[in-house]
Amino acid sequence: MAEHIVTSYEDELKFIIRRISEMGGQAERMVEQSVSALMRSDWALAQSVVADDVLLDAAQREVDERAIRTIAKRQPMAIDLREIVGAIRISSDLERIGDLAKNTAKRVIAVHEHSQPLQLVRGLEHLSDLALEQLKEVLDAYATRNEKQALAVRDSDESIDAVYTSIFRELLTYMMEDPRNITACTHLLFSAKNIERIGDHATNIAETVYYIKTGEQMEAERPKGDRTASIAHTDVTTPPAPGGSGA
């Protein structure tokens, strides 16, 4: 697209867009590191994630301020207006992703203090791989303004929801199996929820990218795949207690 006649306006827009890309990279790294810290019980790595969140928060405030200043100064129209409103929305989603990564990182010690079934942590790793893939795809879609890629991201969020639902069931099972698992499992459950929410924010970003590019809102809300809200105690298969006849 042709550049603006006013070069400083062009510079302001480019700055905001570049800052969003930087925030995206940082959020991605934080998610990756928080899960990695959880897997390896790496407290130092977890602490660095917590520290990085401050930077992401500051970046979000900066994008907000710059965007508002540009709106006031330039009164943007059409694609420019969508870019700026989109930047405000995306930076807020990225900031929330950072918060969720931080929250996961904070649980590293608590989880580490308790023994945990390796299988569960693996499930969480798989979940985070899926969420990270979504985040990477949506950031690519933003960088290239590719609305088709954005649509694909929105549509594949269901797989994250499905894995989350299965982790939820598994964690419940382990908690019922042995109450000593409850603390660790609860922390893992919150971590899983954090990761699932990261997928939701990636979906929000996908919707924003679609709007920036096309000027239209994405059609019809996707089907909600997180069915944990309706899982009852009786839905979970309780393993037989050692030496007992089962519950």
Place this chain on the structure above:
Amino acid sequence: MMENLQASFNKGPSVDSSKPIKMKTKDVTVHYGQKQALNGITLNIPENQVTALIGPSGCGKSTYLRCLNRMNDTIDSAKVAGEILLDGEDVYDPDIDVVELRARVGMVFQKPNPFPKSIYDNVAYGPKIHGLAHSKQELDEVVHTSLRRAGLYKEVHDRLDEPGTGLSGGQQQRLCIARAIAVSPEVILMDEPCSALDPIATATVEELIDELRENYTIVIVTHSMQQAARVSQLTAMFHLGDLAEVGPTEKMFSNPGDKRTQDYITGRFG
């Protein structure tokens, strides 16, 4: 409460497609001597709506506006062709009375141009020459109503005999609007009516335009994208004598279909 909120959301720029067409123009071309200024414009002006004409300088929007009430007749070298209908009646029909046409299709210009007469006489002039008032009382009534509709009455009611040129710029422009509506026009053409006004006076005139569309059909030429977005329901984008795009204002400014519109409203060419 909800209804009120809904009403105020709907008040803004949303084109009402149920409105009948007040003016139809088809393949309108204008030549100034050898130079072609308009290359066949086909555009419908809906009744009781504000239609904004936008585009870079020299794109033909003012030329088009001036065709609607035959103001181009005053320029010797201007040749207008094509079809321009007001309620189905050919505006360029040789039998039509141009003076009467200009009463039906009034005009407000860029620079406020009150006559060097009193406030009262400025507004009374049109009704007098068109024989719209038969007594002093009737004339008073027309003058007062027009000033009220133009949102000026409260400010000037106690000094109607003072010269119109003594008013502030914004008041002068509203006086010109009062003068235009005093002859009961059906369409009001406005050629950048706020470009010589400060932001407060501009806001007053814009508020007035929004009120006026209940009774009149308005066509406005403006260089302010924000103004077009605020006051109009339909926007037509002109470019180098062509009609680049026409559509509901809300779509034109958030998601235009034509690249020329996109580039113009986002400041990518001048």
